[in-house]
Amino acid sequence: MEGTLPSRAPVIRDDALLRATRRRRLASRLVAHAALILGVIIVAFPIWMTLVGSTHDAATIGRGDVPLLPGVHAAENYAIAWNEGGGRTRTTxxxxMLxxxxxxxxxxAVGKIVISILSAYAVVFFRFPGRMAAFWAIFITLMLPVEVRIIPTFQVIxxxxxxxxxxxxxxxxxxxxTATLLFRQFFLTIPDEFVEAAKMDGAGPLRFLRDVVLPLSLTNIAALFVILFIYGWNQYLxxxxxxxxxxxxxxxxxxxxMIGRGDSQNDWNTIMATAVLALLPPVLVVALMQRWFVRGLTETEK
Structure with missing residues (x-):
């Protein structure tokens, strides 16, 4: 009949499909966030227990009765750890130690960056006999585990x-x-026009390195500094x-x-206080250089 409205069934079906799509997206987001929250809890819970344990006395921790909330002995434990050392033996x-x-x-970190920049700069911008042989000799050392090198290195020392x-x-x-390889790959992306322009301006190799290569490499240097600082901080063997x-x-x-052997009783409160202090410098370095670190890993424009 003339003048009647068209059927709204397709619109209803479209609305139902849209609502179903939204529900699926919401469910997927909830699952993703739940997985992320679970991961954070798994990673952060031991750190939280260490932080809480550093604020209680040794008797409380020795009984295995560590609460989930901080105690009142934080200042005492941290003062002992800072001035006298932790554990029953009162180490350094x-x-x-910090x-x-x-x-x-x-x-x-600084030594690795300086040596890697100079070696990569020589391999990329200089032409001399055995240049690639020297690079591959450096690269092959990546295949040698630390345990293989540590005995001869110790003997040399x-x-x-x-x-x-x-x-x-x-x-x-x-x-x-590794750092040499990364800097070499970055230096290869520097346009040849920069090199030619530097030669026309009368810039020598050191000036080209100082005025062109290093400014372009700042973000890469910052990212590597964070990684290498944590590497150096965690050295144990x-x-x-x-x-x-x-x-x-x-x-x-x-x-x-600080941790005693055998049946010896440990002062876990000062040990945990020392562990918390050991966490602070790497965390501060990452937090203060986070912007440069991310840019160094993601920036592609040169």
Missing amino acids: PAST LNSLLMAVLI VDLNLGNTWAGLVVPLIASA WPLLIINDRSMETIVVGLSK
């Missing part, structure tokens, strides 16, 4: 009388085939072998020595 104070670890991590020295602790760890002087002990090695 956490303040000394300073040693900080110095070691910074020296390792002993023969040079570098035990219990900062040179013996840092120098064997500052060469990095090499400092354990090289350092016998307690005044040079690092925080990771010191934490392992």
Whole structure:
């Protein structure tokens, strides 16, 4: 009949399909968020228990009766850990170990970056016999695990009388085939026009490195610094072998020595306080350099 409205059945079907699509999207988001929240809980719960344990007395933790809320002994535990050391044996104070670890991590990160930049710069921008052979010799070291290299490296350090020295602790760890490879790949993306323009301006190799290559590499340097700082901070086996002087002990090695062997009773409150202090510097470095770190990993425009 003329003047009648068209059927609304297709509209109803479209609305039902739209609502079903929205429900599926909402369900998928809920599942994804639930998985993320579960992952955060699994990762964060041990850290939270360490933080809570550092605020209670040794008797409470010794009974296995650690509550989920902080206690009232935080200031006392952290003061003991900072000034006297943790554990029943009262190892090196956490303040000394943190300073040693900080110095070691910074020296390792800076040394790796400097050597890697220079070696990658030489491989990419200079033409000399054996250039690629030198690069592949560096690259092949990636295939050698640390355990294979640590015995001959230790023997070299002993023969040079570098035990219990900062040179013996840092120098064997500052060469990095991975960083060299990453900088080489980045330097290959620098346009040849930059090189030609620098030559026309009379810039030598060092000036080209300082005025062109390094400014372009800042984000990559920042990202690598974060990774290499954490690598240096977490070193355990090499400092354990090289350092016998307690005044040079690092925080990771010191934490392992705080835990007694056999049936000895541990002061878990000061041990946990020291563990929390050991977490702070890497967390601060990542938090302060997060923007540069992300840009260094994701930025593609050169």
